[in-house]
Amino acid sequence: MRISGCGGALLMALALAAAPAVAQQSQFEKYQKMVAEGSPVELFELVGEDLWKKPQGPNKVSLENCDLGQGPGVLQGAYARLPRYFQDVDRVMDLETRVLHCMTTLQGRSREEATKRLFGNADKPSEMEYLSAYVAGHSRGHPMAPGQSNAKEKASYELGKKLFFVRTGLWDFSCASCHGEEGKRIRMSELPVLYKPEAARPLMATWPAYRVSNSTFKTMQWRINNCFRQMRTPEPVFGSEVVNALNMFLTVTGQGETYRGPGTKR
Amino acid sequence: MADPMKARATLKGDVAEIRVLMGHPMETGQRKGSDGKPIARHFIQNVTVKVNGKTVVEGEISQAVSRNPVFSFRVKGAKSGDKVEISWLDNKGATNKTETAIA
Numbered sequence: 001m002r003i004s005g006c007g008g009a010l011l012m013a014l015a016l017a018a019a020p021a022v023a024q025q026s027q028f029e030k031y032q033k034m035v036a037e038g039s040p041v042e043l044f045e046l047v048g049e050d051l052w053k054k055p056q057g058p059n060k061v062s063l064e065n066c067d068l069g070q071g072p073g074v075l076q077g078a079y080a081r082l083p084r085y086f087q088d089v090d091r092v093m094d095l096e097t098r099v100l101h102c103m104t105t106l107q108g109r110s111r112e113e114a115t116k117r118l119f120g121n122a123d124k125p126s127e128m129e130y131l132s133a134y135v136a137g138h139s140r141g142h143p144m145a146p147g148q149s150n151a152k153e154k155a156s157y158e159l160g161k162k163l164f165f166v167r168t169g170l171w172d173f174s175c176a177s178c179h180g181e182e183g184k185r186i187r188m189s190e191l192p193v194l195y196k197p198e199a200a201r202p203l204m205a206t207w208p209a210y211r212v213s214n215s216t217f218k219t220m221q222w223r224i225n226n227c228f229r230q231m232r233t234p235e236p237v238f239g240s241e242v243v244n245a246l247n248m249f250l251t252v253t254g255q256g257e258t259y260r261g262p263g264t265k266r
Numbered sequence: 267m268a269d270p271m272k273a274r275a276t277l278k279g280d281v282a283e284i285r286v287l288m289g290h291p292m293e294t295g296q297r298k299g300s301d302g303k304p305i306a307r308h309f310i311q312n313v314t315v316k317v318n319g320k321t322v323v324e325g326e327i328s329q330a331v332s333r334n335p336v337f338s339f340r341v342k343g344a345k346s347g348d349k350v351e352i353s354w355l356d357n358k359g360a361t362n363k364t365e366t367a368i369a
Contacts, residue, residue, distance in 0.1 A: 040334040043289045046270035122333070123291075215333065 028190050032264070039264040041133065041210045044125065044217045048134025051127055057107030066102035068095070068135065069147075079139035080259045083156065083248045084147030092147070092156040094247045095208075096221045097239035099131055115238055119222050122215035129217045132208045133262050140261040144204060146251040153248070156241075160249025163242060164195060169233030175246070177231070189266045197253055204254030206263025213266055220247055271364040275350050282344035282368045284315065286337050286352045294329040312355040315339055317368075318348050344368055 053062045068078035069086065083094040089101060096118075103114040120126035147153040167174045175194065178184065184191040192199035208219040224243050228236055236243050269289040275282050288310065295307030307329060315323035322341055346368055353363035 038336040040287055040289070040336070042272045043270045043287050043334060046272060047289075 028185075028188065031188055031266075035212050035266075036264045039210050041137075041217070041262045041264065044130055044133035044210065044262070045137040047125075048130035048132070048137075051130050052134050057103065057109040059106065059108035061106055063099070063102050063106065063131070066099065066106060068098055075135060075138040077139050077142040079136045080142035081145050081147070083153075083244055083251060085150040085153045090152075091241070092152050092244055092248060093239070094220065094244050095132060095135060096128055096219055097244055099128065099135070100239055118238055119218075119225070120216060125216050128221075129208070129219055132219045133217055136208055136259075136262050139259045142259050144201075144251060144255050144257050144259055146248060146255060148252060156245045156248040157252050159241070160245035160247070160252075161195075163246055164249060169228075169231050171232050173231035173233070175227065187266070194250060195253060197255075200250055200254035201257035202254075204251050205257040205260045206265075209263040209265045211265045217262070218265075269362055271352075271362050273350065273352050273364045273366045275344075275348075275366050275368040277344060277346055277368050280343055280345075282317075282341045282348070282350075284339045284341060284350055284352070284366075284368075286339075286364070288313075288335050288337070288352075288354060288362070290334065290354075290356065292329065292331055292333045292335065307357060310335065310354045310356045313337065314353050315341075316351040316353075317341055317344060319351075 051063075053064060055062050065072045067086075067088075068074065069081055069084050070076070070078045079095055082098070083092050085092050086098065086101075093101065100111070100114055103109045104111055117126050118128050120129055148157065164175045165180075167177070174180075178186070178191050179194040181191075182193055192203055194200050194203070207223065208217065210216070211218045221238060221243055224246055225236060225238075228234070271286070271288050273284060273286040275284040277283075290310050291308055292310065293305050293308040295304060297305045299305050309329045309331070310327055313323070313325040313327060314321060315325075323339055325337075327335070348368045349365060350368060351363060351365045353361060355361050
C-alpha cells in the first residue's frame, strides 16, 4: 500500500511517535483481524462434514460413531477435551491420532492407506484436514480442558514439557529456541513464549487453522511436524507419542481458555 | 462432492449485511501444473443475489478474483426472516446456490 503526500507523512509521524512495543502489538492484531474477515474456515468445516458422514473402507461405515472421548458420535465439546487418555488403546491421543484410530478400527482401513496423504496443499487439502476442521468447529465456546487426571496423561504432559526444551537436530534447536524469549517474531507472526499460559491460551484456542501463507487448512500434527522440519530435526511419525506429548504440554499450558473455533493464521 | 458454499445474513436497522463464502478453485488459466501444462481456466463468472425471490445483485466477476471468494452485500429495506438466495455460474456452465434467512 503506497502512502504518498503530506497525509502520508503525518501518518508516518504518528506511527513513529507511538511507543514501539505498543505499535508492534497492534500491528499483529490488525493483520490478524484483517485476514480473519475473509477466512474460508467454514468451507473446510462443510466439506469435513461430508467426509465424516461418508461410508468408507472395507467395513463401508462412516466416522459417525467415532468416540472422541465423550462417547461414540459425540462431537460437541470433544475437541476441547483433547488430548486425553483412551482406555481402549491404553494411551493418550490427540484429535488426529484418534480420528486415524477410528479410520483403522471402525472403517477397517489400513494405516498405510489412511496415512498416505495426511498433509495436503491449497489445490487439494487432505481428508484429515477437512475432518479436523469439522470436529474442532464443534468445540466453539467450550473451555479447553485436556485430560490431566490419569497417570498416562500426566506422563504425557511431563514428556512434552521436557521435549519443549531439548536441543536436538542439525542446528541444535529446541522449541524454546524460537518460543522461549519475549518479543521475538518471524515476519508477521509473533513468536509467543509457549510455556507461559498467557501466551499459550489464545494460541491453543485457535488451532487447527486456515493458514494464509499456505492458502489452506493446517492442523496441530502438521504444525508440530513443520516446526521439526524448520529446526532441521527428523520428521516425527504421525500420531507418535512425541507429537502427542508436545500437543498435551501446549494444551495444558493453554487450558481454561474458551475455544474460539478453527482460526486464521499468517 | 459439490463445492461448499455458506451464507450468513444479519440485520442492522433496515440494512441487511449478507456475507457469502463460495468454495471454488478460480483458476486463471495462467498457472502451470506439475507436468508443465497450463491448468485450464475455471472460474465463477456470474453471481446473483435474490431477496424474497427478487434479484437485488447481478454481478459479473472474472479470473482476477482469487480462490474461495468471499463477498459481502448490503441490502436496504430488508426485514428479519427475508429469504436470501445467492447463486453462481462458472465458465464451465456449472452452478451452485445457497439460501439463508435474514437473522
